[in-house]
Amino acid sequence: GAVVSQHPSRVICKSGTSVKIECRSLDFQATTMFWYRQFPKQSLMLMATSNEGSKATYEQGVEKDKFLINHASLTLSTLTVTSAHPEDSSFYICSARDFRAQGAEAFFGQGTRLTVV
Amino acid sequence: DAKTTQPPSMDCAEGRAANLPCNHSTISGNEYVYWYRQIHSQGPQYIIHGLKNNETNEMASLIITEDRKSSTLILPHATLRDTAVYYCIVRTRDNYGQNFVFGPGTRLSVLP
Numbered sequence: 001g002a003v004v005s006q007h008p009s010r011v012i013c014k015s016g017t018s019v020k021i022e023c024r025s026l027d028f029q030a031t032t033m034f035w036y037r038q039f040p041k042q043s044l045m046l047m048a049t050s051n052e053g054s055k056a057t058y059e060q061g062v063e064k065d066k067f068l069i070n071h072a073s074l075t076l077s078t079l080t081v082t083s084a085h086p087e088d089s090s091f092y093i094c095s096a097r098d099f100r101a102q103g104a105e106a107f108f109g110q111g112t113r114l115t116v117v
Numbered sequence: 118d119a120k121t122t123q124p125p126s127m128d129c130a131e132g133r134a135a136n137l138p139c140n141h142s143t144i145s146g147n148e149y150v151y152w153y154r155q156i157h158s159q160g161p162q163y164i165i166h167g168l169k170n171n172e173t174n175e176m177a178s179l180i181i182t183e184d185r186k187s188s189t190l191i192l193p194h195a196t197l198r199d200t201a202v203y204y205c206i207v208r209t210r211d212n213y214g215q216n217f218v219f220g221p222g223t224r225l226s227v228l229p
Contacts, residue, residue: 002227006160036219043220043221044219091158095161095217099141104210105151105163105166106217108161112158
């Protein structure tokens with residue numbers, strides 16, 4: 001099946017710094033990618049929809065100036081957590097749908113565990 | 118997208134079949150049933166999907182009732198590595214810009 005690769009898998013940063021997370025579709029083109037956040041013992045919550053060549057669409061309550069999304073190519077979307085705070089510590093996951101597949105199923109990256117200290 | 122209902126947790130003995138139910142009574146004709154699982158600290162993994170026929174792949178089987186209002190994911194010989202949260206999601210194939218919405222899922226514990 002299609003592969004979505006996310007990097008890094010875990011990162012620790014100091015409060016006030018910025019962290020960039022990359023999401024790549026390895027064997028298919030994805031004009032749309034999705035960024036989720038997951039807190040402990042909770043389900044995935046959509047943060048934003050990343051659109052190639054245009055601005056991302058953010059879910060209600062997600063600050064677009066804090067979570068910067070860039071989708072400059074058909075295979076790469078990046079999420080930058082700016083001025084990170086301890087409450088931003090979470091598991092961040094990206095996904096993309098492969099419309100070549102019969103069911104157009106979504107594939108997910110391995111996730112990035114962000115810890116802000 | 119149609120709403121789904123799953124039991125919050127289930128146990129299964131290692132080597133036995135795990136049968137995970139999902140209710141989706143408001144499913145519409147063009148909506149597929151997708152199953153994903155999430156092993157601790159990993160991204161969700163695609164398992165299987167179906168529209169109305171039963172489906173089988175190397176990971177699992179999907180049984181969809183004739184009225185399509187419910188389905189069952191079957192792991193034929195559960196192993197300890199199948200311990201995970203299993204998500205049943207119903208949505209259309211099209212609508213390119215729409216994400217998959219995750220509910221709480223079923224936490225499956227495979228016991229030795």
